[in-house]
Amino acid sequence: xxxxxxxxxxxxxxxxxxxxxxxxxxxxxxxxxxxxxxxxxxxxxxxxxxxxxxxxxxxxxxxxxxxxxxxxxxxxxxxxxxxxxxxxxxxxxxxxxxxxxxxxxxxxxxxxxxxx
Amino acid sequence: xxxxxxxxxxxxxxxxxxxxxxxxxxxxxxxxxxxxxxxxxxxxxxxxxxxxxxxxxxxxxxxxxxxxxxxxxxxxxxxxxxxxxxxxxxxxxxxxxxxxxxxxxxxxxxxxxx
Numbered sequence: 001x002x003x004x005x006x007x008x009x010x011x012x013x014x015x016x017x018x019x020x021x022x023x024x025x026x027x028x029x030x031x032x033x034x035x036x037x038x039x040x041x042x043x044x045x046x047x048x049x050x051x052x053x054x055x056x057x058x059x060x061x062x063x064x065x066x067x068x069x070x071x072x073x074x075x076x077x078x079x080x081x082x083x084x085x086x087x088x089x090x091x092x093x094x095x096x097x098x099x100x101x102x103x104x105x106x107x108x109x110x111x112x113x114x115x116x
Numbered sequence: 117x118x119x120x121x122x123x124x125x126x127x128x129x130x131x132x133x134x135x136x137x138x139x140x141x142x143x144x145x146x147x148x149x150x151x152x153x154x155x156x157x158x159x160x161x162x163x164x165x166x167x168x169x170x171x172x173x174x175x176x177x178x179x180x181x182x183x184x185x186x187x188x189x190x191x192x193x194x195x196x197x198x199x200x201x202x203x204x205x206x207x208x209x210x211x212x213x214x215x216x217x218x219x220x221x222x223x224x225x226x227x228x229x230x
Contacts, residue, residue: 033218040125042206042220043160058217090159092218103148103167103210105218107160 003027004108006091012114013081021076021111023091031094032074033105034058034066036087043090049074050096081115088112118143118209122221130229135179135194137224139207142188149190150208150218151181160206166190177201202228 004025013019023032030051035043035058045058047066055066063085067075078085091108123138141147151163164175171183177200181192190207207221 035220040222042222043218044220045217048217104150104162104165106162107152109159 004091004093004106006089006108006111008111009109010112012116014116015082017081019078019081019113021089021091021113023074023076023108025072025091025093025106025108027093027095027106028071029093029095029106030071031096032068033092033094034064034074034076035090035092036060036085037090037110038087046076046089078113078115081113083115086113086115118147118211118217118219120207120209120219120221122205122207122224124224125222126225126227128227128229129197131199132196135192135197135201135226137192137205137207137226139181139190139192139221140188141190141207141209143209143211145211148210149181149183150210151175151179151190151192152206152208154204154206154223156203163192163205197226197228199228199230202226 007022033048034046037043044060046064047058049055049068052068065077089111092105094105119142121140149166152160153163154160163179164173166173166183174180179194181190205224209219
């Protein structure tokens with residue numbers, strides 16, 4: 001079973017609709033992240049959370065909001081979707097402990113969102 | 117502030133020839149550096165990482181990278197390209213002192229010619 005899962009994997013919606021992308025992880029990590037990927041731009045950070053009570057804006061948070069419902073769940077919402085939010089969205093997790101996984105981020109499979 | 121520059125947006129090599137994907141970084145601190153690979157319609161997979169141990173880092177699938185502080189570089193290499201290496205490659209810098217925020221390069225698309 002995948003350690004980081006995202007739902008849905010693909011979504012087509014219309015301008016002005018509200019949409020939520022969900023991320024769940026079984027790695028027990030404290031930190032979770034949302035990125036969007038656009039061709040030629042790499043991945044850009046939207047929001048990140050270091051624990052349930054700690055939410056931070058990333059580089060491109062305008063037009064997005066997040067909710068950290070539990071340590072294992074981190075949701076991204078588009079309150080009123082617009083066409084330039086069409087992108088591939090990735091969730092990621094990381095561990096702050098002193099294990100060998102420290103500093104590395106683990107990515108979900110991505111959600112392809114199209115806003116018409 | 118941290119940033120990453122991948123010097124080539126596209127690289128084409130013939131199967132069996134060496135691969136070189138270039139990455140330069142800017143960081144105020146001793147960074148952690150990573151290379152991730154993304155195959156078509158797939159998520160991101162870690163190839164290798166540098167976290168202040170040995171400067172020559174070996175990763176999966178025969179890839180390796182050398183951290184050169186004097187040149188602020190972390191180039192990815194492989195002695196012999198395989199068709200399955202065709203993918204998008206991302207160089208990433210992270211500063212553990214600021215919560216492990218990742219800063220991605222814009223990616224290099226590797227094409228392997230049969």
